[in-house]
Amino acid sequence: MNRYLRWVAALAVASLTTGCSLIGSSGPEPAARTVTLVAHDSFVADPAVLADFERRSGIHLEVRNSGDAGELTNKLVLSRAAPLGDVAYGVDSTFASRALGAGVFAPHRSAAAERGPQRYAQDQEQRLTAIDVADVCLNIDTGWFAQHRVPEPATLRDLTDPRYRGLIALPDPTTSSPGLAFLLGTVAAFGDPGWQDYWRDLTANDVKLSAGWEEAYNQDFSGATGQGPRPIVLSYASSPAAEVDETGRPRTRALLDTCYRQVEYAGVLAGAKDPQAAGEVVDFLLSPEFQAQVPDQMYVYPAVDGVALPPGWAESAPLPQDPAELPAAEVERNRDRWVEQWRTLVRG
Amino acid sequence: MNHGLRRRLPVALAAVIVLGFLGLFFAWPVAAIVGLGLRGEAGAVLVEPSTWRLVGFTLGQAAASTAVALLAGLPLAYVLARLAVPGRGLLRVAVTVPFVLPTIVVGMAFRALFGADAGVLAIVLANAFFNVAVVARTVSGLWSHLDRRMEDAARSLGASRLRAFTSVTLPALLPALGSAASVVFLFSATSFGVVLVLGGGELRTLETEIYLRTVQLLDLPGAAALSLLQLAAVVAALLVATVARRRRETALRLRAPSDTARRPQGAEWWVVGLAGLVLCGLGTPIVTLLLRSVSTRDGWGLAGYRALLGTGQNGTLEVTGLEAALNSVRTAVDATWMALLFGLLASFVLVAIRRRAVAESLDLALMLPLGVSAVTVGFGYLITLGSLPGDLRTSPLLVPFAQALVVTPLVIRMVLPVLRAIDERLRQAAATLGAGPWRVRREIDVPLAARTVLAAAGFGFVIALGEFGATGFLARPDAPTLPVAIARLLGRPGELNSQLAYAACTLLMIVTVLGVVLIERLRGRTDAVEEF
Numbered sequence: 001m002n003r004y005l006r007w008v009a010a011l012a013v014a015s016l017t018t019g020c021s022l023i024g025s026s027g028p029e030p031a032a033r034t035v036t037l038v039a040h041d042s043f044v045a046d047p048a049v050l051a052d053f054e055r056r057s058g059i060h061l062e063v064r065n066s067g068d069a070g071e072l073t074n075k076l077v078l079s080r081a082a083p084l085g086d087v088a089y090g091v092d093s094t095f096a097s098r099a100l101g102a103g104v105f106a107p108h109r110s111a112a113a114e115r116g117p118q119r120y121a122q123d124q125e126q127r128l129t130a131i132d133v134a135d136v137c138l139n140i141d142t143g144w145f146a147q148h149r150v151p152e153p154a155t156l157r158d159l160t161d162p163r164y165r166g167l168i169a170l171p172d173p174t175t176s177s178p179g180l181a182f183l184l185g186t187v188a189a190f191g192d193p194g195w196q197d198y199w200r201d202l203t204a205n206d207v208k209l210s211a212g213w214e215e216a217y218n219q220d221f222s223g224a225t226g227q228g229p230r231p232i233v234l235s236y237a238s239s240p241a242a243e244v245d246e247t248g249r250p251r252t253r254a255l256l257d258t259c260y261r262q263v264e265y266a267g268v269l270a271g272a273k274d275p276q277a278a279g280e281v282v283d284f285l286l287s288p289e290f291q292a293q294v295p296d297q298m299y300v301y302p303a304v305d306g307v308a309l310p311p312g313w314a315e316s317a318p319l320p321q322d323p324a325e326l327p328a329a330e331v332e333r334n335r336d337r338w339v340e341q342w343r344t345l346v347r348g
Numbered sequence: 349m350n351h352g353l354r355r356r357l358p359v360a361l362a363a364v365i366v367l368g369f370l371g372l373f374f375a376w377p378v379a380a381i382v383g384l385g386l387r388g389e390a391g392a393v394l395v396e397p398s399t400w401r402l403v404g405f406t407l408g409q410a411a412a413s414t415a416v417a418l419l420a421g422l423p424l425a426y427v428l429a430r431l432a433v434p435g436r437g438l439l440r441v442a443v444t445v446p447f448v449l450p451t452i453v454v455g456m457a458f459r460a461l462f463g464a465d466a467g468v469l470a471i472v473l474a475n476a477f478f479n480v481a482v483v484a485r486t487v488s489g490l491w492s493h494l495d496r497r498m499e500d501a502a503r504s505l506g507a508s509r510l511r512a513f514t515s516v517t518l519p520a521l522l523p524a525l526g527s528a529a530s531v532v533f534l535f536s537a538t539s540f541g542v543v544l545v546l547g548g549g550e551l552r553t554l555e556t557e558i559y560l561r562t563v564q565l566l567d568l569p570g571a572a573a574l575s576l577l578q579l580a581a582v583v584a585a586l587l588v589a590t591v592a593r594r595r596r597e598t599a600l601r602l603r604a605p606s607d608t609a610r611r612p613q614g615a616e617w618w619v620v621g622l623a624g625l626v627l628c629g630l631g632t633p634i635v636t637l638l639l640r641s642v643s644t645r646d647g648w649g650l651a652g653y654r655a656l657l658g659t660g661q662n663g664t665l666e667v668t669g670l671e672a673a674l675n676s677v678r679t680a681v682d683a684t685w686m687a688l689l690f691g692l693l694a695s696f697v698l699v700a701i702r703r704r705a706v707a708e709s710l711d712l713a714l715m716l717p718l719g720v721s722a723v724t725v726g727f728g729y730l731i732t733l734g735s736l737p738g739d740l741r742t743s744p745l746l747v748p749f750a751q752a753l754v755v756t757p758l759v760i761r762m763v764l765p766v767l768r769a770i771d772e773r774l775r776q777a778a779a780t781l782g783a784g785p786w787r788v789r790r791e792i793d794v795p796l797a798a799r800t801v802l803a804a805a806g807f808g809f810v811i812a813l814g815e816f817g818a819t820g821f822l823a824r825p826d827a828p829t830l831p832v833a834i835a836r837l838l839g840r841p842g843e844l845n846s847q848l849a850y851a852a853c854t855l856l857m858i859v860t861v862l863g864v865v866l867i868e869r870l871r872g873r874t875d876a877v878e879e880f
Contacts, residue, residue, distance in 0.1 A: 042839075065823075075727070075730055078384075079731065172548070209549060210549070211547065211548050217841065219456060297663060299841070347550055
């Protein structure tokens with residue numbers, strides 16, 4: 001054997017035997033029934049609630065994060081011939097039509113869907129079950145407005161007022177999913193093509209665009225840790241619950257009349273290895289235990305009626321009463337055109 | 349078994365392993381996803397003028413970034429290779445740190461330093477910031493082995509210091525410079541996070557456009573057309589680099605490094621000064637990050653560091669910051685040995701192949717993973733690896749595999765110039781003195797290459813630690829690496845999350861420094877072997 005090869009082999013053996021390698025450290029054997037849950041990146045659940053479900057059902061739950069709602073949907077569409085798992089969670093109302101059109105999901109009817117989720121149903125067969133709702137809304141730094149004696153804005157129209165010139169930070173709709181939701185919100189509010197005039201006025205009012213929510217919120221927004229220069233930012237209705245001072249009072253507030261609703265769905269994947277167990281997992285996502293921990297873990301609202309919100313949410317992060325929404329099919333039909341028009345309009 | 353066969357069999361075996369790995373984890377997935385796109389109307393994208401503006405901007409910013417990285421990296425390489433100044437080991441470590449920092453974090457640091465509208469300049473500087481390490485390490489690797497007496501001879505014949513440098517040293521360094529330049533160009537042409545954060549969605553490259561079309565729009569035909577365009581641009585750049593290297597990877601008189609370093613004299617102090625300036629430039633964003641990690645709304649504090657033991661505000665992460673660090677180390681160890689295995693096998697094959705055209709084609713093919721979008725490879729995995737037994741798409745091994753794909757070309761680029769530079773006459777001399785072929789390898793090749801191989805291992809480990817493109821797509825939530833955890837933390841509201849993200853950045857730097865120091869110590873010990 002060649003000297004190099006021997007050297008290389010010795011190296012490989014050495015690193016394998018150090019026990020520092022993944023191959024060297026395989027985990028414990030999973031339970032007899034394993035369900036793989038493919039979820040968006042924001043999926044987090046209370047480990048105790050998951051463990052309790054696994055014990056009661058005898059199902060071992062494997063969670064795989066797979067990007068944001070759009071990325072997840074596209075991955076599911078591409079891999080439908082050999083699905084990535086058994087259940088998917090996180091396809092939202094913006095992308096639901098794409099997933100349903102591609103035949104990614106199989107029908108599954110959860111009993112608990114009657115108590116709320118049903119109203120967000122996308123099709124008769126209930127291939128997608130609503131698990132939670134999230135509202136993309138403008139957030140403001142209330143301290144800034146008090147300090148500068150500027151009245152707080154309330155509506156989308158207010159933002160084009162010269163008073164709020166240079167105060168707004170938004171993520172780009174073409175590169176960010178909350179940004180896209182905001183664009184859809186303006187379409188819902190001002191109609192097509194009325195939204196284009198609105199954006200002309202908004203752009204003239206010096207909004208600062210960034211590629212993602214991360215930069216807009218962490219760097220441009222004055223109400224977050226980064227303490228940037230701008231007191232108005234696009235985020236979620238629930239974000240103020242994370243921005244509380246020492247006394248537990250929120251430093252920021254969501255403008256509830258500027259919200260666009262995103263419903264997040266779960267569904268059994270067509271071609272799942274164990275559809276029965278996969279259905280049990282969807283039922284679990286609608287269970288009171290799971291629904292109750294959804295706000296604290298993911299900053300979204302439970303889809304099932306009558307689930308109590310965490311203490312403080314009523315004050316800091318109330319659910320918007322009348323958020324804007326567009327039918328999923330309409331979004332699917334027009335999304336690319338709107339985004340392209342927005343790009344020409346704002347980016348020139 | 350006849351002699352020729354015994355010589356060729358290991359080469360053939362190694363070639364099969366290398367090509368098999370490359371084919372299975374790169375060529376097949378990429379071909380599959382691009383092929384899927386080409387079934388649609390891919391041609392339409394190519395006639396849009398905006399596409400060609402994208403190509404121009406992509407190549408332009410990559411070329412500018414490469415130039416800046418070369419200019420900034422050379423003084424550092426000189427100091428590392430040639431001068432015996434105090435703190436040289438520290439310098440080698442410090443230069444490497446920028447390379448591992450998560451792009452989103454560096455992007456945000458540059459955004460803070462330059463303002464949000466700095467645009468192209470910020471992108472070029474940020475790309476160069478990441479890649480100075482590639483230049484410094486690749487070039488100093490060969491430089492420290494160059495026989496100083498050639499230069500001294502030129503000087504004693506009356507050449508000025510500059511003349512001696514340009515006519516003797518620079519030509520000898522060209523293979524390493526070409527290697528570094530091509531790697532930096534590829535990294536810069538395909539840098540994704542930097543362009544996204546600093547371009548603000550307005551400045552776009554082929555890479556960000558491929559990402560948008562694949563991940564957000566599911567416009568596979570458009571993405572496929574752009575991927576092919578990027579591939580063509582990358583192959584063209586690599587061909588230029590190959591031609592530039594062609595006549596220059598010749599035998600050099602390599603020496604053990606201890607002979608070549610000496611105390612700086614005269615004008616060399618200027619180089620030391622320049623290196624110091626570059627170091628300050630590299631340090632600025634790092635210090636910004638460090639300050640960010642200890643600043644809270646109510647002044648200075650260590651809340652972020654204490655939070656490393658936890659999982660973030662309301663359990664944003666599935667594991668603690670420390671566990672994420674361990675995952676990073678584990679994954680990077682796996683990626684490193686895989687990359688070393690494939691990189692050394694490939695280098696060995698490349699040196700053994702006598703026909704230049706074949707060797708150059710294989711070399712080029714091995715570089716391609718750096719030039720193809722991580723999204724293309726990742727989405728390719730979705731439609732190909734599912735049909736293999738054991739569904740690798742969900743295997744924890746996929747992340748190190750994907751990282752090894754990125755690290756392997758760099759190992760080759762570092763090791764190959766040294767292997768090629770070994771004077772055949774040394775081997776012949778050893779043979780004349782009665783050494784068998786294996787003995788020749790052991791006595792000549794191994795001692796001369798060992799240091800560079802260890803350096804490549806260290807650098808590869810560091811790349812894998814900081815790798816986010818492929819890792820971001822493939823990492824599992826229960827086993828996030830530090831960069832993945834940091835990106836996740838920055839994607840959530842809450843003071844604790846953002847403090848923890850910056851503390852985790854510091855932890856990543858510390859792990860990097862420890863890794864590099866360890867490798868440096870190992871490298872130091874090889875000195876004994878090198879007394880030949």
